[in-house]
Amino acid sequence: MDNATQRIVLLTAVLTAASTAQAASTTFSAELSLGASARTIYGSPTGGGEFDLALGGQRGRFAGYFTIGNFFGATRFGLLTTHHQFGALLEGVLGRVRVGGGFQTGPLTVRRATNSDLLVDGSAGLYGQLSVDLMRSPQSIFLVARIGVDTLWFHTALFDGFLGLGARF
Numbered sequence: 001m002d003n004a005t006q007r008i009v010l011l012t013a014v015l016t017a018a019s020t021a022q023a024a025s026t027t028f029s030a031e032l033s034l035g036a037s038a039r040t041i042y043g044s045p046t047g048g049g050e051f052d053l054a055l056g057g058q059r060g061r062f063a064g065y066f067t068i069g070n071f072f073g074a075t076r077f078g079l080l081t082t083h084h085q086f087g088a089l090l091e092g093v094l095g096r097v098r099v100g101g102g103f104q105t106g107p108l109t110v111r112r113a114t115n116s117d118l119l120v121d122g123s124a125g126l127y128g129q130l131s132v133d134l135m136r137s138p139q140s141i142f143l144v145a146r147i148g149v150d151t152l153w154f155h156t157a158l159f160d161g162f163l164g165l166g167a168r169f
Contacts, residue, residue: 026059033144035164037071039083041110042156046081048073050162054089063091069104071160080111089129096133098142101126108152123158125150131166140168 030053037050049072056065071083084106091100105124112119127148135141144166150158 026057028057029063029065030055030169031065031166032169033142033164033166035144035162037073037160037162039071039073039081039158039160041075041081041108041158042152044075044077046073046075048081050164052162052164052166056089058093061093063089063093063098063100065089065091065102067102067104069106075110077113079113081109083108083123085123091129091131096136098131098133099129101128103127104148104150108158121152123150123152125158127160133168142166142168 033050033052033054035050037048039046050069052067052069054065054067056063065088067085067087067089069083069085069087071081071085073081075081085104086106087102087104089100089102091098103124103126105122108121108123110119110121111117125148127146129144129146131142131144133140133142142165144162144164146160146162148160150160152158
């Protein structure tokens with residue numbers, strides 16, 4: 001091999017290594033989402049709104065986040081309900097589509113009908129999530145759907161679903 005060919009091969013190897021390192025670099029990411037949520041709490045249908053924050057990062061085709069979720073709603077009997085959850089989310093990134101799941105835990109409150117006291121319970125559960133980027137630039141706007149099941153400290157199941165819009169920074 002002559003000098004010119006060796007230089008071209010070396011330059012190609014360096015550029016390939018640089019692009020591979022760049023593709024595998026970790027980038028910080030934050031997500032905010034807002035939408036409608038439906039749950040069954042103690043067997044009673046409950047509807048409301050949900051606001052979620054996720055902080056984490058992406059490396060290649062995988063993303064991981066610490067999550068904070070806040071649900072505010074009412075049961076079918078009009079009892080005010082809140083559910084604050086903390087957890088983690090892992091996602092596979094397939095272009096505009098992200099598929100993942102995670103775990104969550106946190107307190108659930110229901111305002112009692114007989115007086116102003118709160119019924120407080122804890123929850124822990126798993127969920128699956130699908131999101132599709134609707135618009136991409138340095139930031140993304142996405143549609144997100146999530147379903148999950150929690151146990152209310154091991155005595156009953158809580159099923160939930162969420163559909164919303166979000167922004168990724």
